[in-house]
Amino acid sequence: xxELTQDPVVSVALGQTVRITCQGDTLRTFSVNWYQQKPxxxxxxxxxxxxxxxxxIPDRFSGSSSRNTASLxxxxxxxxxxxxxxxxxxxxxxxxxxxxxxxxxxxx
Amino acid sequence: xxxxxxxxxxxxxPGRSLRLSCAASGFTFRSFVIHWVRQxxxxxxxxxxxxxxxxxxxxxxxxxxxxxxxxxxxxxSTLYLQMNSLxxxxxxxxxxxxxxNYDSGSGSYYDYWGQGTLVTVTS
Numbered sequence: 541x542x543e544l545t546q547d548p549v550v551s552v553a554l555g556q557t558v559r560i561t562c563q564g565d566t567l568r569t570f571s572v573n574w575y576q577q578k579p580x581x582x583x584x585x586x587x588x589x590x591x592x593x594x595x596x597i598p599d600r601f602s603g604s605s606s607r608n609t610a611s612l613x614x615x616x617x618x619x620x621x622x623x624x625x626x627x628x629x630x631x632x633x634x635x636x637x638x639x640x641x642x643x644x645x646x647x648x
Numbered sequence: 649x650x651x652x653x654x655x656x657x658x659x660x661x662p663g664r665s666l667r668l669s670c671a672a673s674g675f676t677f678r679s680f681v682i683h684w685v686r687q688x689x690x691x692x693x694x695x696x697x698x699x700x701x702x703x704x705x706x707x708x709x710x711x712x713x714x715x716x717x718x719x720x721x722x723x724x725s726t727l728y729l730q731m732n733s734l735x736x737x738x739x740x741x742x743x744x745x746x747x748x749n750y751d752s753g754s755g756s757y758y759d760y761w762g763q764g765t766l767v768t769v770t771s
Contacts, residue, residue, distance in 0.1 A: 571750065573757040582743060582761040583693065589750045589757070626693050628757065635707045637683065637695040
């Protein structure tokens with residue numbers, strides 16, 4: 541069955557660059573979105589359609605995708621970026637949606 | 649402003665039923681595809697179900713197919729989730745989320761989420 545795989549935990553030093561990845565065969569066909577979730581809050585989208593950043597999201601957030609792997613990069617991570625990050629796409633049928641298992645980002 | 653407000657969560661015994669509601673405001677509800685997404689406490693997001701703007705197409709995750717039913721009343725700007733034969737593994741915060749298409753039309757993403765309603769299935 542279709543699935544999206546993320547590293548469960550990633551850490552980054554304050555001000556450094558971190559890449560969070562999402563792997564899945566369906567990413568060869570369908571685009572990907574990224575959501576940030578902080579404790580006790582609903583998720584918000586930070587990247588959509590692989591690499592588009594919505595208004596209000598800092599430009600240190602960027603996205604890319606190639607073959608079966610999508611990436612969310614934070615260039616110059618800040619303390620407020622500490623959160624859970626989820627990738628989102630479709631299953632092989634295109635009808636159902638999928639989330640990755642999530643990556644907990646710690647900013648040291 | 650766009651708002652999605654879920655209600656109807658609570659504590660229920662295994663095998664029983666519960667109906668969740670999602671009241672929308674601040675946008676033309678009948679024009680948007682809306683989903684239910686759930687999150688087990690302390691764990692990740694799981695897509696549950698979707699209904700098109702006109703109610704003509706519906707899809708369910710395999711984990712809930714045959715037990716959950718999504719519906720909507722566009723005249724009331726409200727989405728529903730009827731949950732039957734509940735199991736312990738259905739315990740989660742249930743979010744309703746609004747889907748919007750990419751500018752290219754080749755896909756979609758969730759631009760607004762409700763705050764969620766907690767469903768706890770326990771004996």
